[in-house]
Amino acid sequence: MKNIIEVKNLTKKYKELKAVDDLSFEVHEGEILGLLGPNGSGKSTTINCLLSLLNYSNGSIKIFGKEMKPDSYDLKSKIGVVFQEVSVFDELTVYENIDYFCGLYISDKETKKKYIEDAISLVGLEDFKKFYPKKLSGGLLRRLNIACGIAHKPKLIFLDEPTVAVDPQSRNNILDGIKKLRDDGATIVYTTHYMEEVEILCDRVIILDKGKILAAGTTDELKELAKIEEKISIEVNDLETKYIDKIKELKNVDDVKYNGNILLITYKKGKNNLVEIMEYLKENRIKYNKIFSERPTLNDVFLELTGKELRD
Amino acid sequence: MFIHNFKYSLKTLFRNKALIFWTFAFPIILGTFFNMAFSNIESSEKLDIINIAIIKNDDFNNNEIFKTAFEELSDKNNDDRLFETRYTTEEEAKKLLEDEEIVGYMKLVNDEPKLTFTTSGINETIFKYVSEEIAQTSNIIKNLSEEEIKKEMIAGNYNIDYESIYNNVIELTEEDDVRLNNVSNSNLGYTMIEFYTLIAMACLYGGILGAVAINQNLANMTNQGKRVSVSPTSKGKIILSSVLASYITQLVGVALLFLYTIFVLKVDYGNKLGLDIALAMAGSLAGLSLGVAVATTIKSNDNVKTGIIIAITMLGCFLSGMMGITMKYIIDKNIPIINKLNPASMITDGFYSLYYYDTLDRYIFDIGSLLIFAFVLIAISYISLRRQKYDSI
Numbered sequence: 001m002k003n004i005i006e007v008k009n010l011t012k013k014y015k016e017l018k019a020v021d022d023l024s025f026e027v028h029e030g031e032i033l034g035l036l037g038p039n040g041s042g043k044s045t046t047i048n049c050l051l052s053l054l055n056y057s058n059g060s061i062k063i064f065g066k067e068m069k070p071d072s073y074d075l076k077s078k079i080g081v082v083f084q085e086v087s088v089f090d091e092l093t094v095y096e097n098i099d100y101f102c103g104l105y106i107s108d109k110e111t112k113k114k115y116i117e118d119a120i121s122l123v124g125l126e127d128f129k130k131f132y133p134k135k136l137s138g139g140l141l142r143r144l145n146i147a148c149g150i151a152h153k154p155k156l157i158f159l160d161e162p163t164v165a166v167d168p169q170s171r172n173n174i175l176d177g178i179k180k181l182r183d184d185g186a187t188i189v190y191t192t193h194y195m196e197e198v199e200i201l202c203d204r205v206i207i208l209d210k211g212k213i214l215a216a217g218t219t220d221e222l223k224e225l226a227k228i229e230e231k232i233s234i235e236v237n238d239l240e241t242k243y244i245d246k247i248k249e250l251k252n253v254d255d256v257k258y259n260g261n262i263l264l265i266t267y268k269k270g271k272n273n274l275v276e277i278m279e280y281l282k283e284n285r286i287k288y289n290k291i292f293s294e295r296p297t298l299n300d301v302f303l304e305l306t307g308k309e310l311r312d
Numbered sequence: 313m314f315i316h317n318f319k320y321s322l323k324t325l326f327r328n329k330a331l332i333f334w335t336f337a338f339p340i341i342l343g344t345f346f347n348m349a350f351s352n353i354e355s356s357e358k359l360d361i362i363n364i365a366i367i368k369n370d371d372f373n374n375n376e377i378f379k380t381a382f383e384e385l386s387d388k389n390n391d392d393r394l395f396e397t398r399y400t401t402e403e404e405a406k407k408l409l410e411d412e413e414i415v416g417y418m419k420l421v422n423d424e425p426k427l428t429f430t431t432s433g434i435n436e437t438i439f440k441y442v443s444e445e446i447a448q449t450s451n452i453i454k455n456l457s458e459e460e461i462k463k464e465m466i467a468g469n470y471n472i473d474y475e476s477i478y479n480n481v482i483e484l485t486e487e488d489d490v491r492l493n494n495v496s497n498s499n500l501g502y503t504m505i506e507f508y509t510l511i512a513m514a515c516l517y518g519g520i521l522g523a524v525a526i527n528q529n530l531a532n533m534t535n536q537g538k539r540v541s542v543s544p545t546s547k548g549k550i551i552l553s554s555v556l557a558s559y560i561t562q563l564v565g566v567a568l569l570f571l572y573t574i575f576v577l578k579v580d581y582g583n584k585l586g587l588d589i590a591l592a593m594a595g596s597l598a599g600l601s602l603g604v605a606v607a608t609t610i611k612s613n614d615n616v617k618t619g620i621i622i623a624i625t626m627l628g629c630f631l632s633g634m635m636g637i638t639m640k641y642i643i644d645k646n647i648p649i650i651n652k653l654n655p656a657s658m659i660t661d662g663f664y665s666l667y668y669y670d671t672l673d674r675y676i677f678d679i680g681s682l683l684i685f686a687f688v689l690i691a692i693s694y695i696s697l698r699r700q701k702y703d704s705i
Contacts, residue, residue, distance in 0.1 A: 014704060048705060051542050053531050055701045070701055073544035081542050087535035089528075091327035092320070103316045104543035148539065 002029040003065075004156055004187045005050065010059035012045055012211075019045040020056070021211035027156075027189055032182050034202030035191040036298060038308075042211035043191035044084060047158050050189075051081060063156065077105055080154030080186075084161045086145045088133050094144055095120070095129040098151050105152035119151035122177045139170025146174060150181060157181060159190045163197065175200060195298040207302060214305045219298065226296040226304050228254055230267040232277055235289040237261050243284060250280065313545045314553045321557035324528070325521060334622070335521060335565040339514040340572050346510060347577045350503045362435045365398045365405040365417035372420040377450040385442065394442065418443055423450060437638055444645065504667065505660070507579050509634035512659035514569045515595030516625040518562030522603025523617045525554035526693075532611065532702045551697065555604065562596045584666045587675065591666070594682040595659040599625075601689035602655065608696040628656030658682050 005027035012020040020042045027033045035043045048054040050061055052070045061068045063075050088097045098116050106112040120126055123143035133141055146162055159178065163171045178201060182188055192198060198205050199219050207214045207222065215222055229252075239258055247265060248256045252273060257264045267273045274293045281288055303309060325331060372378060384390060386397040398408065405417035409428065415436050416429040425443040429436045527533040529550050531541035540550055570592070573579040581588050602624065606617050626634075631654055633640035640660070643651050651657035662678035669675075 052701060053538065053541060053705055055703055071546070073546070076542060077544040079542065081539065083535060083538055085535040087539040089320075089324050089536060091324040096320070096323070100316075100320045101539060101543070103320075104313065104540065104545050107313065107316075 003027065004029050004063065005189070006060075006062040007046075007050070008060045010046065010049060010056060010061065012042075012049055012054060012056040018211050020049065023059070023211070023213060025206055025213065025216065027187060028204075029187055030182070030185065031203040032178070032188040032190055032201050034198040034205040035189065035208055036193065036195060036198050036205050036302075037191075037208035038193055041193075041208040043208055044160055045211075046208075047081075047160050047189070047191060051079070051158065077152075078155045080150045080152060080157045082146050082149035082157070082159045082162050084164060084191075086133075086141050088141075088144055088148055090133050093130050093132055094125055094136070094147075097133070097144060098147050101148040102151040105154075115151050115153055118153075119147040122150070122180060123147045124173050124177075137167075137170075138165055139167045139173075142166050142170060143174060143177075146177065150186075153184075153186075155186060157186050157188045159188060161192055162190075163192070163194065171197075195302075198298060205298070207298070207305065209302075209306050215301065222298060222301050223296050226300045227268060228266045228296050228300060228304075229269050230273050230293060230295065231300075232265045232267070232274060232291065232293045234263040234265075234277070234281070234291045235261055236263050236281075236286060237289075239263060239286065243286060246284075247277070247280065250276065314549050317545070317550055318553040318557050321525060321528075321554040322561065325524065325557060325561045328524070330618075331520060331524060334618075335514070335517045335562060336568060339510055339517065339565070339569045342513070343507065343510050343569065343573055343577060346503065346506045347579075350506055361396045362394060362439060363396045363398075363414045364439055365400045365408055365414045367402050367405055367417060367419040368399040369420065371422065375420060375423060375450065377453060378420060378425075378446055381446045381449075394438065415439060423447065423454075432638075437641070441641055444641070504579070505633055505664075507573055508660040508663040509629045509632055509656065510573075511566065511569060511592060511663070512595060512632060512656040513625055513629045513634065514566050515562075515592055515659055516599035516602060516628060516656060517622075518558070518565070518596045518599035519601075519603030519606065519621040519625065520618050521558035521562050522555060522600040523607035523621060524603075524614070525558040526551065526604055526607035526697075527614055527617070529554055530608075530697075532705045533607070534614075538705065547697070555600065558603075559596065559600050562600060563593065566592050566596055581663075582667050587666055587672075588663065591659065591662040591675070591679060591682075594679045594686075595655065595662075597686045598655040598658070598682045598689075601686040601693070604693045605689040608693040625656065628654045632657035632660045652681070653685075655682060655685050658685065 003026045005025075007026070008024050010020055010023040011018065023042075023046060025033075035046065037043050045054065049056045050063070050068065052061075052068050052072070063072075064078065066072065066075055068075060089100070092100060095116065098119055099112070102112055102116055102119070106115060120129065123146055125140065125143055125147060128136060128140060128144075133144065136144065142162060142165075146159070149159075150157055162178075163174055166174065175197065178188065178190070190198075190201060202219065204216065204218055205222055206216045215225055238261075244256055244258055244263075247253060247263075252267045252269055254266045254268045256266075265273075265277060274291070278291070299309060366372060366382060382395065382397055385393060386395045387393055398405075398414065400408065400417070402417075402419060405414070405419075405428075408414045409417060409430055412430075415431075415433075416427055416439055418439070419426045419428070425447050427440055427443060429439075528536050529540050529547070530537040541547070570581075570589070574581065603617075603621055606620050606624075610617060610620065631639060631643050631650060634656075640651065640657065643657075651661070658678045658681045662675050662682075665672075665674035665678065
């Protein structure tokens with residue numbers, strides 16, 4: 001598989017602090033690679049180094065097989081970037097903003113016009129072309145931010161937390177748009193701290209913390225890293241401690257927590273855990289309201305690897 | 313790409329309400345206030361002829377330059393005469409001043425004019441300014457004469473031709489901008505001085521536009537700058553087109569101010585309007601370069617940078633006489649280097665020289681100073697702008 005990005009031993013220091021610590025990875029053509037990590041884990045710094053915006057202390061970066069430098073205009077013409085912060089001009093309308101940024105890449109007027117319309121359609125801003133950014137809601141503004149970054153139909157797209165502070169409807173719209181970009185042939189690097197988005201979107205995931213790669217692989221491969229296989233949460237009132245201790249002794253149970261009225265049981269391995277715990281509750285005449293069973297998430301993997309939650 | 317970026321830079325600048333206020337509206341509003349405030353002062357204080365007295369002591373009698381200058385400035389046959397001069401003793405002068413028959417009197421002591429007033433106003437300032445100018449010229453002529461005599465003596469010529477030396481010195485002083493006759497070419501107008509500083513302010517406010525042009529294109533300054541920086545357009549092309557758009561926007565602002573003051577406030581800039589415009593263009597370039605330099609060398613947000621540019625501009629205009637010509641006079645007399653480095657002073661001085669002097673020497677010097685000022689700041693900015701990557705953004 002062709003590598004679109006090759007990063008070797010990338011290190012970026014801010015004085016003594018290593019924001020990116022000896023990072024090496026590749027991005028394959030046509031995939032969506034997720035960079036998952038909590039705030040301050042080095043995701044945006046890595047992207048800024050890849051884009052040659054930031055100096056880095058060590059390492060090499062190749063994009064489309066060539067070394068990436070600030071004046072690599074041939075490479076830059078194939079790249080689109082959606083920054084975490086909304087990067088548009090308040091004085092320009094939605095259409096003008098897209099036209100301006102697209103015009104920095106595309107000089108042919110007819111092509112540019114078509115591309116702008118495609119971008120507007122992709123993010124669903126058809127009814128807001130003449131609106132100024134200040135008149136747009138947070139979600140619509142994020143969509144405009146994306147349109148400005150991808151209107152020139154780049155082959156490689158960096159999306160740096162594009163759904164931060166976005167309402168669910170806009171988020172779904174944005175995620176659908178990103179899938180469409182991938183389907184149209186773009187390679188995408190997607191940074192986020194929302195594990196749900198990574199699970200929906202990404203073909204491969206790199207988990208970052210403190211500038212280091214903790215784990216990399218497909219979501220299924222990563223979930224294998226978690227020691228637990230199942231989590232069962234039960235809504236139960238006034239559970240006595242003796243029952244909690246008894247549940248801990250059940251087969252395959254790794255840990256039991258009882259917070260508020262939620263009993264959370266994690267299982268190492270095994271099948272039919274749900275049936276067994278329900279039988280136990282019935283035998284001991286413990287009443288419960290709701291019961292859920294779920295597979296481990298990337299957050300569990302992160303917890304396993306770092307001892308903290310992704311959103312800590 | 314150049315035209316594309318230029319077009320959109322113009323759009324963003326013209327639609328930025330805060331920028332338009334500071335660069336277009338504020339100078340016009342201030343000009344209107346000046347006109348309302350100072351036209352009354354001028355009409356109440358304006359005197360075609362200023363009554364003064366000069367103490368006729370030995371120092372004055374022996375100083376041909378002072379004698380000639382005041383005779384000419386008080387000559388009833390001179391249409392541009394400034395003074396009605398009485399030559400008196402000190403006691404008589406004091407009495408005349410007490411009786412308010414004169415605005416002040418001058419006593420020459422060791423070729424230095426000592427002036428006495430009881431009040432301060434535009435007439436007193438004019439008297440003081442003219443006296444200082446004459447003293448300055450007198451010193452220059454004295455020094456030049458001494459040098460000429462020294463040269464002759466070093467060359468072994470002890471049979472000195474004083475008439476030839478006198479002619480040489482006069483020739484030298486005419487090359488400079490010290491000719492006294494020109495001081496009286498026009499009557500000083502208090503409002504005019506205010507309008508010169510107002511135009512200087514409008515020119516320097518262009519710095520705000522320059523700062524915006526830089527900020528919106530640098531990755532370490534704004535989010536838009538980050539996006540522009542990752543595009544395949546060269547930084548030089550982007551910045552040059554944005555700065556050009558800023559300069560044109562600024563010139564539109566200054567042109568509007570000129571038109572407003574000429575046609576609405578009826579300000580008379582004399583018959584050298586073309587040269588006035590050229591000076592305003594050079595001043596605007598200096599203002600723009602100030603903004604570019606602030607934007608590139610200071611890493612802070614737009615508001616802080618705008619504040620710095622406004623503060624520098626207002627201080628510069630204040631020192632060059634916006635709140636009263638006396639300030640310019642004080643600075644010129646005590647710390648002349650400040651006004652030599654102050655772009656507002658360079659601009660106002662250029663306007664004075666066009667209005668009051670026949671020759672263009674001083675005007676050309678002022679325009680040259682402004683261009684050097686702009687060049688130095690742009691050179692400083694260029695060093696900072698050459699950076700392609702940043703340590704942090």
